[in-house]
Amino acid sequence: IxxxxxxxxxxxxxxxxxxxxxxxxxxxxxxxxxxxxxxxxxxxxxxxxxxxxxxxxxxxxxxxxxxxxxxxxxxxxxxxxxxxxxxxxxxxxxxxxxxxxxxxxxxxxxxxxxxxxxSKPDFLKEVREKGDYMRSRLEKLQEKVSIIGDIRGKGLMMGTEFIDPNSAKDSLGSYLGSGEIAARVQKLCFENKLVMEKGGRNGAVMRCLCALNVTKDEIEQMLTIFEKVVIEVDKEVKEGKFGK
Missing domain, CATH: 3.40.640.10 (Type I PLP-dependent aspartate aminotransferase-like (Major domain))
Structure with a gap:
């Protein structure tokens, strides 16, 4: 070699x-x-x-x-x-x-x-604080729904991985990421004037990369829309309406 x-x-x-x-x-x-x-x-x-x-x-x-x-x-x-x-x-x-x-x-x-x-320490500290707040809100949302498999990232680079709880688990006992559910969330976010990007295996991860100078009010606005959409899609999945 x-x-x-x-x-x-x-x-x-x-x-x-x-x-x-x-x-x-x-x-x-x-x-x-x-x-x-x-x-x-x-x-x-x-x-x-x-x-x-x-x-x-x-x-x-x-x-x-x-x-x-x-x-x-x-x-x-x-x-x-x-x-x-x-x-x-x-x-x-x-x-x-x-x-x-x-x-x-x-x-x-x-x-x-x-x-x-x-490079200013205070600026980077604010980025970490905003990211920590976003993560805490997303983790609370994860507890309310069945379609979020993982929340991960650092600072203002956060990822939300979507899964289909009605699908079969893999050999390790985990649900595979669902690109279809992520696409549905992305579509409804766009209809509510929130642009989100997908990534990851099967396109199942919704990526949030806010501007580093994003304000707390803008973060609140974004999270409010995202939470509303995710809860709506979770309801569709539970009622068996998704994919019909």
Missing amino acids: KKPAAVILEPIQGEGGVIPAPVEFLQTIRRVTKELDIPMIVDEIQCGVGRSGKFFAFEYADIVPDVILTSKAIGGTQPLAVVIYNKKLDKWAPGSHAGTFRGNQLAMRGGIVVMNRV
């Missing part, structure tokens, strides 16, 4: 269904990659820049990767991507890595503003 060129992972899977990597997993990967001299690359494009309540999500594991990939949020609505890497990996000669559309001045300025704002 040839030595791997690198190990690349997301500290929190985004499109994969908002799945935070366990701290022990990240720490073990970091230890093994160091021992074998294999670069560890973390993809922070979706979970980074304050989204998780830390500037970078890998900080929860108290590790330092060799390469960090970030984009989207870092530009403050402007097109910007950044690759941060260990000096020992810098093999490019000065000026040899260039491109026609790089160095956009507006995007660079936007990135500076974002970094200065998001």
Whole structure:
């Protein structure tokens, strides 16, 4: 077996269904990659820049990767991507890595503003507090209905996985995620002027990625609509109306 060129992972899977990597997993990967001299690359494009309540999500594991990939949020609505890497990996000669559309001045300025704002401890603390409140509300909703299998995430990157309690369980005794029920919830949310994204296996996870400066009133408005819709769909499932 040839030595791997690198190990690349997301500290929190985004499109994969908002799945935070366990701290022990990240720490073990970091230890093994160091021992074998294999670069560890973390993809922070979706979970980074304050989204998780830390500037970078890998900080929860108290590790330092060799390469960090970030984009989207870092530009403050402007097109910007950044690759941060260990000096020992810098093999490019000065000026040899260039491109026609790089160095956009507006995007660079936007990135500076974002970094200065998001890196403030009070800002990140607020993101964590808003995320904790959302999680507590969603967990209370989970207790009221039968179609929510899991609530997970960090900061303002939350995922709600939907299941069909009328379906058969898998070999581990768990219900599989239901993309149909998630799609129904998504449709009714949209009809109530709330846009939600799906992800995860079978498209069963409803993903909530609010703006980091979302207000408490906006969170309340969002949760009120979401709770109403989920309770309505849960009732449809219990009455056997769903899917007809």
